[in-house]
Amino acid sequence: MADLVHRAPEAPPRTIPISRRITTVGRDPASAVRIDDPTLPATAFHILADGDAFTAAAHSGVEMTVNGRRRTTCRLAPGDVVRVGVHEILFSPPATPPPAPGPREDPLVRFSRRLLEAGSLESLLDALLDALLEVTRADKGFVIELADGEPQVRASRNVAPGRVKDAVSSVSDSILRKVLETQRPLVVADALHDAEWSSSESVIDLRLQSVMCAPLLARGEVFGAIYLGNDSVRNLFDERSLETLTVFASQASLLLQNALLLRDLRRENEALREAIDTRRYGDLLGAGPSMREVFRRIEKVAPTDVTVLVQGETGTGKELVAREIHRRSPRSEGPFVAVNCAAIPEGLLESELFGHVKGAFTGAVATRPGRFQAASGGTLFLDEIGEMPQSLQVKLLRAIQERSVQRVGESRAEPVDIRIVAATNRNLEEDVRNGRFREDLYYRLHVVTITLPPLRERADDVTVLARWFLQRYATEFESRARGFAPAALVALRKHAWPGNIRELENRVKKAAVLADGPLVSTEDLDLKADGQEAAIPLSEAIEEFRKRYISDILERNGGNRTKTAKELDVDPRTIFRHLEKLESERRGSDPSPTDGGEG
Numbered sequence: 001m002a003d004l005v006h007r008a009p010e011a012p013p014r015t016i017p018i019s020r021r022i023t024t025v026g027r028d029p030a031s032a033v034r035i036d037d038p039t040l041p042a043t044a045f046h047i048l049a050d051g052d053a054f055t056a057a058a059h060s061g062v063e064m065t066v067n068g069r070r071r072t073t074c075r076l077a078p079g080d081v082v083r084v085g086v087h088e089i090l091f092s093p094p095a096t097p098p099p100a101p102g103p104r105e106d107p108l109v110r111f112s113r114r115l116l117e118a119g120s121l122e123s124l125l126d127a128l129l130d131a132l133l134e135v136t137r138a139d140k141g142f143v144i145e146l147a148d149g150e151p152q153v154r155a156s157r158n159v160a161p162g163r164v165k166d167a168v169s170s171v172s173d174s175i176l177r178k179v180l181e182t183q184r185p186l187v188v189a190d191a192l193h194d195a196e197w198s199s200s201e202s203v204i205d206l207r208l209q210s211v212m213c214a215p216l217l218a219r220g221e222v223f224g225a226i227y228l229g230n231d232s233v234r235n236l237f238d239e240r241s242l243e244t245l246t247v248f249a250s251q252a253s254l255l256l257q258n259a260l261l262l263r264d265l266r267r268e269n270e271a272l273r274e275a276i277d278t279r280r281y282g283d284l285l286g287a288g289p290s291m292r293e294v295f296r297r298i299e300k301v302a303p304t305d306v307t308v309l310v311q312g313e314t315g316t317g318k319e320l321v322a323r324e325i326h327r328r329s330p331r332s333e334g335p336f337v338a339v340n341c342a343a344i345p346e347g348l349l350e351s352e353l354f355g356h357v358k359g360a361f362t363g364a365v366a367t368r369p370g371r372f373q374a375a376s377g378g379t380l381f382l383d384e385i386g387e388m389p390q391s392l393q394v395k396l397l398r399a400i401q402e403r404s405v406q407r408v409g410e411s412r413a414e415p416v417d418i419r420i421v422a423a424t425n426r427n428l429e430e431d432v433r434n435g436r437f438r439e440d441l442y443y444r445l446h447v448v449t450i451t452l453p454p455l456r457e458r459a460d461d462v463t464v465l466a467r468w469f470l471q472r473y474a475t476e477f478e479s480r481a482r483g484f485a486p487a488a489l490v491a492l493r494k495h496a497w498p499g500n501i502r503e504l505e506n507r508v509k510k511a512a513v514l515a516d517g518p519l520v521s522t523e524d525l526d527l528k529a530d531g532q533e534a535a536i537p538l539s540e541a542i543e544e545f546r547k548r549y550i551s552d553i554l555e556r557n558g559g560n561r562t563k564t565a566k567e568l569d570v571d572p573r574t575i576f577r578h579l580e581k582l583e584s585e586r587r588g589s590d591p592s593p594t595d596g597g598e599g
Contacts, residue, residue: 002017002018002049002054002091002092002093003015003016003017003018003092003093004016004017004018004023004025004033004047004089004090004091004092005089005090005092006033006035006087006088006089007087007088007089007090008035008037008086008087008088009086015092016032016033018032018047018049018054020032020049020139020158021048021049021050021133021137021139022046022047022048022049022139022231023046023047023049024043024046025043025044025045025046025047025084025089026040026041026042026043026044026045026059027040027041027042027044028042028043030158031043032158033089035087037085037086037087039085040084040085040087041059041061041062043059044058044059044062044064044084044085045057045058045059045062045064045082045084046059047076047091053075054075054076054091054093055073055074055075055076056071056073056074056076056082056091057072057073058071058072058073058084062084063084064082064083064084065082065083065084066080066081066082066083067080067081068083076091077091078091078092078093079091079092122155124256125143125154125155125256126155128143128155128226128248128252128256129141129142129143129155129156129157130157131248132226132228132245132248133157133158133228135244135248136212136228136237136241136244136245137230138212138228138229138230138237139158139229139230139231140156140157140158140228140229140230140231141156141157141158141226141227141228141229142154142155142156142157142226142227143155143156143216143224143225143226143227143256144176144224144225144226144227145223145224146180146222146223146224151176151180151224151225154224175188175211175213175227176213176225176227179213179214179215179225180215180222180225183215183217183222184215185212185213185214185215185242185245185246185249186211186212186213186214186242187210187211187212187237187238187239187241187242188210188211188212188237189210189236189237189238209229209230209231209236210229210230210236210237211227211228211229211230211237212227212228212229212237212241212242212245213225213226213227213228214226214242214245214246214249215249216249216252216253216256216257217250217253218253218257223257224256226245226248226249226252228245281295281298281324282324282327282328283320283323283324284317284320284321284324285461285464285465285468286458286461287460287461287464288453288457288458288460288461290453290457290458291453291458291461294321294450294451294452294453297448297450298321298324298325298328298450299328300448301325301448301450302324302325302327302328302329303328303329303330304329305329305419306447306448307400307419307420307421307422307444307445307447307448308322308325308420308421308422308447308448308449308450309385309421309422309423309424309428309445309446309447309448309449309450310322310421310422310423310424310449310450310451310452311423311424311425311428311449311450311451311452312423312425312451312452312453312454313425313452313454313500314425314499314500314502315455315499315500315501315502315503316452316453316454316455316500316501317452317500317501318383318423318425318452319338319381319383319423321423321450321452322336322338322379322381322383322421322423323336323381325379325421326378326379326381326419326421329379329419331377331378331379331419334375334376334377334378334379335374335375335376335377335378335379336375336378336379336381337371337374337375337378337379337380337381338381338383339352339353339371339380339381339382339383340383340384341382341383341384341385341387341388342383342384342387343384346389346391346392349388349389349392350392350395350408351364351368351370351408352370352371353370353371353372353392353396353399353405354370354372354395354399354405354406354407354408355367355368355369355370355372355373355405355407355408356368356370356407356408356409356410357407357408357409357410358409359409360407360408360409360410361408361409364408364409367407369407370405370407372399372405372416372418373405373414373416375416375418376416376417376418377417377418378418378419379418379419379420379421380418380419380420380421381421381422381423382396382420382421382422382423383422383423384423384424384425385422385423385424385428385445386424386425386426386428386431386436386437387426390436390437390438393437393438393441394438394441396441397438397440397441397444399416400420400441400444400445401444403415403416403417403418404416420445422445427555428442428445428446429442430555430559433558433559434559434579454497454500455497455500455501455503455504456496456497459493462492462493462497462504463484463489463492463493465501465504466484466492466504466508467483467484469504469505469508469509470482470483470484470508470511470512470520473508473509473512473513474512476512477512477513479512479513479515480515480516480517480518481511481512481515481517481518481519481520481524482518482519483518483519483520484519484520485519485520485521485522487521487522488519488520488521488522488524488525488527491522491525491527491528492504492525492527495527507525507526507527508520508525510524510525510526511524511525547578547581547582550564550568550575550578551578551582553567553568554575554579561575561576561579
């Protein structure tokens with residue numbers, strides 16, 4: 001292109017390269033060559049570049065001279081001096097001619113490549129506007145995004161920021177409003193003299209002669225618009241210009257929508273990290289009163305060696321609590337050994353806990369320490385303690401009391417230095433009343449109790465946990481999923497979560513694998529869109545209520561079956577059958593008609 005050298009009295013000369021098709025000179029902050037002189041108009045003159053030709057044109061009422069002669073328009077030659085007021089503009093084209101152009105690249109191909117190469121949303125919008133101004137020969141332009149229904153300028157070219165804001169401060173701008181409402185592009189060839197559009201705010205504020213506007217669409221919904229304008233009568237837009245803009249807008253819509261989505265997901269991830277930081281307690285997440293009480297209790301008991309009983313439904317994170325107690329205790333450098341008392345066959349559980357000597361039983365080919373010995377110096381976590389057979393409860397009680405264990409097949413006891421944390425999803429008090437759990441062992445374990453709330457009572461934490469799991473598994477499985485669709489978030493909050501956090505984790509893990517796009521849907525989570533569970537038959541609902549109601553009255557009466565039957569006005573055998581059925585459901589079998597459900 002060429003350079004302009006601005007010279008003024010008592011000011012050093014400054015060089016401004018001509019990089020646009022129309023270079024404006026004046027006091028306006030949006031001018032390419034801004035001259036801070038109150039005696040000059042907003043735009044004194046402009047220089048039009050047309051190939052290798054450069055023409056200076058004075059604006060209305062401005063006295064302009066070229067090489068001392070008064071002119072309204074003049075084709076410039078090397079060394080020409082344009083003067084307005086006390087200011088001189090020296091026209092200085094490059095000393096060497098530009099290289100011969102190579103094969104001309106299709107503008108749409110070049111435009112697509114620049115969009116694909118753009119990294120951030122800002123660079124993507126800059127590439128979009130630069131390409132559009134080049135192809136359509138527009139003087140000004142901006143990209144608008146609809147944020148909560150309100151238009152916001154995301155990028156602009158050759159327009160002062162204040163003027164852009166004034167021009168599209170609301171959808172009341174007639175041209176923009178019509179494009180957004182109809183979702184169709186619009187061209188106004190001679191805006192200042194068009195009776196329908198001459199009062200448009202953007203036409204007046206930006207002093208435009210010609211206007212084009214095209215919507216940005218995604219899945220049939222408008223999410224923004226591209227607005228281009230010319231301030232010269234020499235290059236008015238026409239239908240052909242509008243066709244070009246429409247093609248480019250269609251090409252840009254998908255890329256812009258993805259970029260906006262990624263921007264929103266990044267913001268969501270930042271918000272998630274902040275939420276996790278404020279709700280995290282080690283590996284535990286929670287912000288409600290019940291979880292804060294859990295954290296408070298952990299803080300209190302962790303520095304001591306007191307035995308802790310963690311209660312809560314299946315999947316609420318009882319082992320995480322046990323690990324957090326260990327991590328914050330003086331034993332944190334020692335081992336953390338976990339035993340699931342429900343997962344080990346009764347015949348092997350004693351050996352698993354206390355160890356055995358060689359030859360103690362068939363298959364005992366070597367002496368082996370148990371979990372108590374392995375946990376010495378650290379913490380032993382006894383999960384599902386309520387499932388331990390009564391024959392072992394006496395030996396466990398002795399081990400806890402004496403802090404020593406006796407291997408199977410050995411007569412000598414050996415001391416162990418351990419801290420006990422137990423966990424159960426059962427009501428041990430009721431089991432004690434029913435004779436299923438030893439009372440003395442219960443009170444040995446029940447020194448300090450920490451009760452974990454079910455996930456259905458932690459509505460505020462559900463989405464934070466879900467997003468944390470998605471972030472974790474999307475990385476592990478290299479999934480495209482980065483967030484949840486709005487309907488999926490509603491379904492997550494409304495679901496009853498009978499499996500608690502374990503169920504939530506598994507559903508999100510599956511969704512991370514199955515999701516086809518960046519947003520997880522209700523179908524990916526295998527949840528209903530309205531978040532409601534399917535209705536169950538009325539007979540099942542009545543039976544569920546019946547069981548729950550009898551259990552509540554039994555608990556209120558301290559397990560007294562006769563008193564409960566009398567209050568409910570039923571035969572006492574009804575209460576016995578109720579308890580037998582609960583026991584059979586717990587064991588996963590049907591009650592036997594001959595043995596009362598035991599087996």
